[in-house]
Amino acid sequence: MNLNWMAWTVPTATFFIVIFCLLVAMTVWEIRRPGGAPRVGLLRFETTRGDRLFISLLGSAYIHILWLALFPALSLWWAFAFSFLYALAVFRWV
Amino acid sequence: MIAKQQNQKAWFMVLPVFLLVAFSAVIPLMTVVNYSVQDTFGNNQFFWAGVDWFRNLVHSERFHSAFLRQLLFSGIILAIEIPLGILIALSMPRRGWGVPVCLITMALPLLIPWNVVGTIWQIFGRVDIGLLGYSLTALGIDYNYTQDPLAAWFTVVIMDIWHWTSLVVLLCYAGLCSIPDAYYQAARIDGASRLAIFRYIQLPKMQRVLLIAFLLRFMDSFMIYTEPFVITGGGPGNSTTFLSIDLVKLAVGQFDLGPAAAMSLIYFLVILLLCYVFYTVMSNIGMESTNHGGS
Amino acid sequence: MRFKWLIPAIYILFLLLPIYWLVNMSLKTNDEILSVFSLWPHNLTLDNYRVIFTDASWYSGYINSMIYVTINVIISVSFALPAAYAFSRYSFVGDKHLFFWLLTNRMAPPAVFALPFFQLYSSIGLFDTHIAVAIAHCLFNLPLAVWILEGFMSGVPKEIDETAFIDGYSWPRFFVRIFIPNIASGIGVTAFFCFMFSWVELLLARTLTAVNAKPISAIMTRTVSASGLDWGVLAAAGVLTILPGTLVIWFVRNHIAKGFALGRV
Known part of the structure; x- marks a missing residue:
């Protein structure tokens, strides 16, 4: 089977490996501490850590796209930093 | 909600579905991500392009207008189909020979292949050989969907109403049928008005199915491709070029894999967000109604 | 309220009018269609249908469509049955997220996936086969089947399972002998929906086929663009694609409304 057509690159491969590792980590966390720590946060509905x-x-993806739309000249790493802060905020308050 | 039994072995029952869908969903999605950051001239030769395609896309006039047209289209058909569907479901017979007649004829448009739906309306709307186009012209209305953007929009919208309102009707009808007769009798004893019955008995019972109808209609209209493609081909000009049509034009017509992939991803993100919002709202409503001891 | 029946009646008329027009055109000769405007065929002819039933490039399209739709329905229902049971009866790690992920595939626009599908199926040597289209349609039919079946299964009381296990049934025997008969109508409705969505889809089916498995809907679009627009034959082909759907509706007419509500009313 020839996989050339999938046109893998190092950055995209890294991206998917990171996502995959996140999923594995979440599964391990869930098995260690079952239940998913449900709570009602800022968005007014019950969320688990998943x-x-x-x-x-999803929010990070939107932050990156918005960054491209608003500041096309600036580096995307800024958007990455903001996404990280956003993710921390979500895990703390949502 | 009934407490479900914890059983991790249940994963084995889900596994075949998971693998089959993952094969068709995850591999193509990964490929789209890969394409979206590269440029190609065919022959599986790719060049790194970074986020250029995304940057071009979020600033491109063409994408903005296709996106706005898509939102406008979905908005229009939802605003017409949902109330119309409720109205028809309310006035449908509950028993007797009328029930199967209604159900079968109403389900009919749903089972016609989408391009045949397009063909039907393409023929029906033509001014020379179609009943609709011929009659409108005979009445002195200037109607030609291949040249006039407004007429093209009218044709596509009425085609969608023809095609999909039945889905809303059938869903609402199922919701209405689940209301026990005792509710109506109680309302009659209380002397409730027609409007009060609708507001306090029928609407709450339909809430859940209406959400499903809303969700399905929104999603399906958001990815509409075949029918307008057959009727107008996205024209006249670009006036009925919705997101999917634009995407296929870009990917197949111009073979611009990179920009097409970037567009697919943004399109997919929009769908994903909307899907999540609807799903959360839907499951929360379901939980509320069980918490209150209803249904 | 005495004229309440008028609303569905007018709606049904509105639904049937375009279909009548298609049938009307399919019974005319091409000359009559283009020369005179008539509400019914003056020279009734079955020639258009004869063209379709004698020309292999036409009728093979119907056979191809039938084959991949049947394969898809069988795969979808048989794979979805155990999965839906798991979702309706057990809780396991990631169940809600898995369910949501399945649903997103039902909602994802096929146009997004059409691009790499061609390469994916070419690389595993399935391009232009019926099985390729059947598997591709599983992308949206399997989630839908799980969704509907889960709704129907949740309506079956859990006591039935428990009593059967106490009576010494093994799981497979219980599932086939007791559970499946209990949700027979649900399975019928699910099969109906899988049939419906596989039958009406064009974009993926067209992308994944060239000659051997080309569906009837793709053959029709080719005719629209290429030949000198034989409206009569086109209309006849359209009428013939409506017939299988009508037949299938007849079988599920009593459960159709509940099915559209995905078993959740």
Whole structure:
């Protein structure tokens, strides 16, 4: 089977490996401490840590796109930093 | 909610579904991500392009207008189909020979292949051989969906209403049928008005199915491709080029894999967010109604 | 309220009018379609249908569509049954997220996936086969099947499972002998929906086929663009694609409304 058509690059491969590791880590966490620590946070509905991870990742994607739209000249690493802060905030307050 | 039994072995029952869907969903999604950061001239030769495609896309006039058209289209058809569907469901017969007749004829448009739906309306709307186009012209209305953007929009919207309102009707009808007769009798004894019955008995019971209807109609209209493609081909000009049509034009027509992949991803992110919001709202409503001891 | 029946009646008329027009056109000759405007065929002819039933490039399209739709329905229902049981009866790590992920695939626009699908199926040597289209359609049909079946299964009381296990049934025997008969209508409705969405889809089916497995809907679009627009034959082909759907509705007519509510009313 030839996989050339998938056109892998190092950055995208890293991206997917990180996502995969996150999922594995979440699974391990869930097995160690079952239940997912549900709570009602800022968004007024019950979230578990899986939900919080999803909200963080999805929000980060939007932060990156917004950054591209608003500050096309600046480096994307800024958006990355903001996403990280955003994710921390989500895990703390949502 | 009934407490479900903890059982990690249940994963084995889900595994076949998981693998099959992952095969068709995850591998293509990864490929799209890979394409979106590269440029290609064919022959599987790729060049690193970074986030250029994304940057171009979020600033491109073409993408903005396709996106706005898409939102406008989804908005219009939801604003028409949901109330119309409720109205028809409320006035449908509950028993007798009318029930199967209604159900079968109403389900009919849902089972016609989407491009045949397009063909039907393409023929129906033509001014020379179609009943709709011919009649409108005979009435002195200037109607030509291949040249006039407004007529093209009218045709696409009415086609979608024809095609999908039945889904809303059938969902609402299922919700209405689940209301026990005792509720209506109680309302009659209390002397409740028609409006009060609708507001306090029928609408709450339909809430759940209405959400499903709203969700399905929104999502399906957001990814509409085949029907407008057959009727108008996205034209006249670009006036009915919705997101999916634009995407296919870009990917297949111009073979711009990079920009098309970037567009796919942004499109997918929008869908993902909306899907999550709807899903959360839906499951929370379901939990509320069980907490209050209802249904 | 005496004229309440008028609303569905007008709606049904609105639904049937375009379909009538298609049937009307399919029974005319191409000359009549283009020369005179008539509400019913003056020279009734079945020639258009004869063209379709004698030309292999036309009728093979129907056979291809039927084959991949059937394969898809069988795969979807048989894979979804145990999965839906797991979702409705057990809780396990990541169940809610898995369910949501399945649903996103039902909601994802096929246009997003059409791009790499061609390469994916070419690289494993399945391009232009019926099984490729059937598996590709699982992308949205499997989640839908799980969703509907889960709704129906949640309506079956748990006591049935427990009593059966106390009576000494093994899980597979219980599932086939007791559980499946209990949700028979749900399975019928699920099969109906898988049939429906696989039958009406065009974009993926067209992307994944060239000659041997080309579906009827793709053959129709080719005719629209290429040949000198034989409206009569086109209309006849359209009418013939409506028929299988009508037949299938007839079988599930009593459960259809509940099915559209995904078993959750």
